[in-house]
Amino acid sequence: MRIGELARRTGTTTRALRFYEAQGLLTAHRSANGYREYDEDDLRLVTEIQTLQTVGMSLDDTRPFVECLRSGHETGDSCGDSIEMYRRKLAEVDAFLTRLGAVRADLHDKLTEALGRQEIPSYIADPCVVSAVHHIRR
Amino acid sequence: MRIGELARRTGTTTRALRFYEAQGLLTAHRSANGYREYDEDDLRLVTEIQTLQTVGMSLDDTRPFVECLRSGHETGDSCGDSIEMYRRKLAEVDAFLTRLGAVRADLHDKLTEALGRQEIPSYIADPCVVSAVHHIRR
DNA sequence: GTTGACGTCGACGTCGACGTCAAGGTTTAC
DNA sequence: GTAAACCTTGACGTCGACGTCGACGTCAAC
Numbered sequence: 001m002r003i004g005e006l007a008r009r010t011g012t013t014t015r016a017l018r019f020y021e022a023q024g025l026l027t028a029h030r031s032a033n034g035y036r037e038y039d040e041d042d043l044r045l046v047t048e049i050q051t052l053q054t055v056g057m058s059l060d061d062t063r064p065f066v067e068c069l070r071s072g073h074e075t076g077d078s079c080g081d082s083i084e085m086y087r088r089k090l091a092e093v094d095a096f097l098t099r100l101g102a103v104r105a106d107l108h109d110k111l112t113e114a115l116g117r118q119e120i121p122s123y124i125a126d127p128c129v130v131s132a133v134h135h136i137r138r
Numbered sequence: 139m140r141i142g143e144l145a146r147r148t149g150t151t152t153r154a155l156r157f158y159e160a161q162g163l164l165t166a167h168r169s170a171n172g173y174r175e176y177d178e179d180d181l182r183l184v185t186e187i188q189t190l191q192t193v194g195m196s197l198d199d200t201r202p203f204v205e206c207l208r209s210g211h212e213t214g215d216s217c218g219d220s221i222e223m224y225r226r227k228l229a230e231v232d233a234f235l236t237r238l239g240a241v242r243a244d245l246h247d248k249l250t251e252a253l254g255r256q257e258i259p260s261y262i263a264d265p266c267v268v269s270a271v272h273h274i275r276r
Numbered sequence: 277g278t279t280g281a282c283g284t285c286g287a288c289g290t291c292g293a294c295g296t297c298a299a300g301g302t303t304t305a306c
Numbered sequence: 307g308t309a310a311a312c313c314t315t316g317a318c319g320t321c322g323a324c325g326t327c328g329a330c331g332t333c334a335a336c
Binding site for chain 3: 151153154156157161171172173191196197198
């Protein structure tokens with residue numbers, strides 16, 4: 001198949017596929033007119049890359065998996081380097097989760113503190129005025 | 139104080155401070171020779187920006203807080219817009235945490251699956267060889 | 277023979293928060 | 307008077323994963 005069909009079948013763009021090729025992740029045979037020709041293995045390779053991207057991997061991170069597929073393995077994660085990359089990414093994600101949890105707590109504290117500091121003037125706390133304001137802001 | 143001192147006292151760079159000014163977050167008086175002059179309020183404003191950045195806010199997100207400080211409030215989060223921004227960011231962080239949790243689970247599954255698929259050839263499983271390999275890789 | 281949908285390559289644009297020059301002016305210390 | 311340490315503006319570079327555009331070739335259908 002040609003690049004347009006591969007793009008459609010993988011839900012990406014021709015630009016992305018050419019970019020993968022430029023990064024050395026994807027190689028294409030050329031037909032007589034110079035058009036890129038892909039087979040089903042290439043399709044699997046692209047979907048592998050996409051799957052890995054959804055779990056937080058950069059294009060560069062997908063290299064071991066691509067190499068693994070290229071060397072004839074059935075799946076991209078049958079090789080030691082791929083496993084190692086899984087481990088690295090898992091550790092990264094865990095570290096990020098920890099940090100983000102702390103950020104969330106910090107943010108939550110700030111919000112509740114700010115709400116606590118908020119003095120509510122009586123003329124605003126007045127239900128009549130509140131509904132009026134609400135009406136105006138609609 | 140001048141820009142260099144403000145940078146030192148806030149632990150940032152002069153470049154960052156000029157950038158904040160270009161973004162309209164920070165305004166400086168100029169002394170006769172054209173040098174920027176800052177006061178303690180500016181220092182508080184910069185630290186406010188930095189604190190907000192650590193909880194995941196972009197420079198643009200800090201605008202309401204900066205405006206709040208500028209309008210004379212004691213803290214940057216005494217205003218409604220700031221509170222609203224806290225809420226938005228908290229929601230964003232929560233959404234991200236959820237997504238990242240799913241990513242982590244996905245990654246963990248992939249790792250265990252790959253490990254399960256890994257057949258361990260006997261010559262590698264052999265403890266002697268294992269220790270030898272370990273020795274070599276050191 | 278021409279229209280339209282495909283393909284080619286090359287090169288610059290995007291986003292955010294600055295970093296890193298370059299080429300100069302100002303002030304202080306010796 | 308000159309060196310060092312500050313300051314000024316302007317402009318281009320960084321990172322990742324492509325988007326977008328221009329100028330052109332290819333192929334099938336009408």
